[in-house]
Amino acid sequence: xxxxxxxxxxxxxxxxxxxxxxxxxxxxxxxxxxxxxxxxxxxxxxxxxxxxxxxxxxxxxxxxxxxxxxxxxxxxxxxxxxxxxxxxxxxxxxxxxxxxxxxxxxxxxxxxxxxxxxxxxxxxxxxxxxxxxxxxxxxxxxxxxxxxxxxxxxxxxxxxxxxxxxxxxxxxxxxxxxxxxxxxxxxxxxxxxxxxxxxxxxxxxxxxxxxxxxxxxxxxxxxxxxxxxxxxxxxxxxxxxxxxxxxxxxxxxxxxxxxxxxxxxxxxxxxxxxxxxxxxxxxxxxxxxxxxxxxxxxxxxxxxxxxxxxxxxxxxxxxxxxxxxxxxxxxxxxxxxxxxxxxxxxxxxxxxxxxxxxxxxxxxxxxxxxxxxxxxxxxxxxxxxxxxxxxxxxxxxxxxx
Amino acid sequence: xxxxxxxxxxxxxxxxxxxxxxxxxxxxxxxxxxxxxxxxxxxxxxxxxxxxxxxxxxxxxxxxxxxxxxxxxxxxxxxxxxxxxxxxxxxxxxxxxxxxxxxxxxxxxxxxxxxxxxxxxxxxxxxxxxxxxxxxxxxxxxxxxxxxxxxxxxxxxxxxxxxxxxxxxxxxxxxxxxxxxxxxxxxxxxxxxxxxxxxxxxxxxxxxxxxxxxxxxxxxxxxxxxxxxxxxxxxxxxxxxxxxxxxxxxxxxxxxxxxxxxxxxxxxxxxxxxxxxxxxxxxxxxxxxxxxxxxxxxxxxxxxxxxxxxxxxxxxxxxxxxxxxxxxxxxxxxxxxxxxxxxxxxxxxxxxxxxxxxxxxxxxxxxxxxxxxxxxxxxxxxxxxxxxxxxxxxxxxxxxxxxxxxxxxxxxxxxx
Numbered sequence: 001x002x003x004x005x006x007x008x009x010x011x012x013x014x015x016x017x018x019x020x021x022x023x024x025x026x027x028x029x030x031x032x033x034x035x036x037x038x039x040x041x042x043x044x045x046x047x048x049x050x051x052x053x054x055x056x057x058x059x060x061x062x063x064x065x066x067x068x069x070x071x072x073x074x075x076x077x078x079x080x081x082x083x084x085x086x087x088x089x090x091x092x093x094x095x096x097x098x099x100x101x102x103x104x105x106x107x108x109x110x111x112x113x114x115x116x117x118x119x120x121x122x123x124x125x126x127x128x129x130x131x132x133x134x135x136x137x138x139x140x141x142x143x144x145x146x147x148x149x150x151x152x153x154x155x156x157x158x159x160x161x162x163x164x165x166x167x168x169x170x171x172x173x174x175x176x177x178x179x180x181x182x183x184x185x186x187x188x189x190x191x192x193x194x195x196x197x198x199x200x201x202x203x204x205x206x207x208x209x210x211x212x213x214x215x216x217x218x219x220x221x222x223x224x225x226x227x228x229x230x231x232x233x234x235x236x237x238x239x240x241x242x243x244x245x246x247x248x249x250x251x252x253x254x255x256x257x258x259x260x261x262x263x264x265x266x267x268x269x270x271x272x273x274x275x276x277x278x279x280x281x282x283x284x285x286x287x288x289x290x291x292x293x294x295x296x297x298x299x300x301x302x303x304x305x306x307x308x309x310x311x312x313x314x315x316x317x318x319x320x321x322x323x324x325x326x327x328x329x330x331x332x333x334x335x336x337x338x339x340x341x342x343x344x345x346x347x348x349x350x351x352x353x354x355x356x357x358x359x360x361x362x363x364x365x366x367x368x369x370x371x372x373x374x375x376x377x378x379x380x381x382x383x384x385x386x387x388x389x390x391x392x393x394x395x396x397x398x399x400x401x
Numbered sequence: 402x403x404x405x406x407x408x409x410x411x412x413x414x415x416x417x418x419x420x421x422x423x424x425x426x427x428x429x430x431x432x433x434x435x436x437x438x439x440x441x442x443x444x445x446x447x448x449x450x451x452x453x454x455x456x457x458x459x460x461x462x463x464x465x466x467x468x469x470x471x472x473x474x475x476x477x478x479x480x481x482x483x484x485x486x487x488x489x490x491x492x493x494x495x496x497x498x499x500x501x502x503x504x505x506x507x508x509x510x511x512x513x514x515x516x517x518x519x520x521x522x523x524x525x526x527x528x529x530x531x532x533x534x535x536x537x538x539x540x541x542x543x544x545x546x547x548x549x550x551x552x553x554x555x556x557x558x559x560x561x562x563x564x565x566x567x568x569x570x571x572x573x574x575x576x577x578x579x580x581x582x583x584x585x586x587x588x589x590x591x592x593x594x595x596x597x598x599x600x601x602x603x604x605x606x607x608x609x610x611x612x613x614x615x616x617x618x619x620x621x622x623x624x625x626x627x628x629x630x631x632x633x634x635x636x637x638x639x640x641x642x643x644x645x646x647x648x649x650x651x652x653x654x655x656x657x658x659x660x661x662x663x664x665x666x667x668x669x670x671x672x673x674x675x676x677x678x679x680x681x682x683x684x685x686x687x688x689x690x691x692x693x694x695x696x697x698x699x700x701x702x703x704x705x706x707x708x709x710x711x712x713x714x715x716x717x718x719x720x721x722x723x724x725x726x727x728x729x730x731x732x733x734x735x736x737x738x739x740x741x742x743x744x745x746x747x748x749x750x751x752x753x754x755x756x757x758x759x760x761x762x763x764x765x766x767x768x769x770x771x772x773x774x775x776x777x778x779x780x781x782x783x784x785x786x787x788x789x790x791x792x793x794x795x796x797x798x799x800x801x802x803x804x805x806x807x808x809x810x811x812x813x814x815x816x817x
Contacts (some may be wrong), residue, residue, distance in 0.1 A: 023639055026639060026642065027640070027641040027642060028641075030641060030645060031641045031644050031645070034645050041672040044671065044674065045668070045671045045672050048670075048671040049671070054671075099533070114441075117438065117441055118431070118434045118438040118441075119431070119432055119433065119438045119439075119441040119442040120431035120432055120442075121432065121442055121444060121445045121446055121449065122441045122442065122444075122445035125445050125448065125449060130797065132795065135748065135752075135794070135795050135798035135799055135802070136752075136791040136794050136795050136798075137752040137753075137755040137766065137794055138752070139755045139756060139758075139766055140755065140766055140787055140790050140791050140794060141791070143590060143766065143769075143770055143787055144783075144784070144787040144788070144791070146775065147780075147783035147784070147787070148783075148784070149781075150780075151780070151781075151783070176620060213417050312435075323792065339418065339657070341657040342657070343656075344657035344659045344660055345659060345756075347659075348758075355657060355660050355663070357660055358660070359663055359759075362667065367664075367667040367668075368668065370668065371660070371663075371664040371668070375652075375655075375656050375660070375664075378655055378656045378660065379651075379652070379655040379656065379657075382651075382654070382655035383655075384624050
């Protein structure tokens, strides 16, 4: 009797152990669970909205907001729409994020470099700064600064320095440039931008020449000279055409019965506190990133550069820092992202940032729609930071690496 | 053999010049190595001296620390033992019993983990016991309160002995005990209706440092496994699973926690059916956990990416299944590589628990803020209040980062 060949009785891998089938079952089940959850949430939300007659939709965006916004960098009236008010609030968040990122980077790099200083006591001092400020909740720090500013005298009895700078619990007012007329100011600003562009161009060309020929061409000095000269010429031309200087220095002055301060350049208390808090908090993280980045550059690099005769500062600038940058940028971008999101604490210190305005809006408009909008706004800001980070990363990556 | 015969006498070893060794040498190398370092040293020393002078002067002479005494126990338990929360004011023993359980648990952990955990356990028990001797009057801080605080020392010993001499000392059982202690703490604080002495206290009144710690412990314990799952999902080669994980991570990482917390307050009542618990504490815990898990996932993913693919390939070649490779080979190494960032995330989570004020919970920071706003006569002592809160938070977060550094040393990160 012939035995049946093995090949004929082999029925293949059982269904429940087949890799392809397992993969697809897992995927379909997880997709189904996710879709069911989302649909269930939305069905519940829609049901609740209809049942309890809660206002919904996005029709409110064209209604008047009718609520003042404390800080605004573009003109704003209470009669403006919800949509415009959201834009004002988003600009507030963007302004504080950009200022905060610039200042925190500067302070953080300084502290990170000082942390590696050859002076033991300076290094220890910076360690204390870093360990303290990054381990205490930002909210506690913000409230600390908030109540410090609150103890300043009110506007009427505020401090005045040099007859020009007013410091009180509403903020700091100081002399600042103001356009004498919109036309002349914008004309000069446009020409000044062109001058700066020319200066950059000259700098580029001379750097290129220096790199190619090896002849000293002083690109930085030449670029700055060109930019300043063109800017000054534009100033004179615009001034003579219009008949007055494009920008004048305006000094703050008290006016009215309540001694309010008008004119000049004012940093309001809310923005000031939020900036101080965010910058100090973030700079501690930035300093640690900078320190780790510099330490990641091999010791041999520094020693070789010193052996070639570069000074300590030049070594840091031309050898260590450019290489450290590759390690520094990715975590730095995530700190910038954190700073942007942390600015949502502005409400605790009286700054009308996006979250604060949104929370106020939920009293008169559908909360679901508002949260959807500001979530999209924050996601857009995060994506922008990621995009900048990725572009810069590509720019500084090791060529051929 | 005759010494010195036919050989030149060995020269006495040349010692380094006296300016290069000892205190002088150290100062030359670390304080005055160049003219600008000397300048920086002088400036920094001046800053330290001035800072200490004015700082100590303020701390000792000018600061009014009475405000801390006035707020007192409210910093720790918030409004838990007030008349509204607990008529009769006899609920104080419940948080204290929870503390006793925690100390006993720390005693057990001391035996299991040893090293730095032992020091932390002793510090916690000692700090609690020292609080028994706070110079309050007996009316304000009764003998029962003081004795319960002192009992933390024996509790530590009981936990230690249990783990040392009974089978409970196995890591598995300590884990089970830990989870039970947490759940018991929640039940104890919540109360059981109808049971004498355990009258229910609404979570609305839970507050102070207890609230921060409860949220942080729950968040840490849940966000780590969730973060690992999300990280594995993001690295999975199943496109739908990957897409879902990426979407979750990016949405939760892209939006501020404070916005998510406030949104939860508005959306949870709409998105869940009526029967679902409508509880600020619960939704705060869930939101903080999900938010932290998204960050944790990215940290763990970084650790997984730092592994050489050879590790997983070798495991597969040895015949380990896919899940065994992940659980036994990849994950342990990945997590070991990113201990500092994981602990950094725990620290962030603990700091972020201060944001629950936005949904009306009264944590330690909010206690300080509402006290200052409600009592204008203490407005002058604001600095003291927030410096005290900052130092309390700092003690916990610095403890965490210290423990993480010790753990790294013990696991030999970077050395093997």
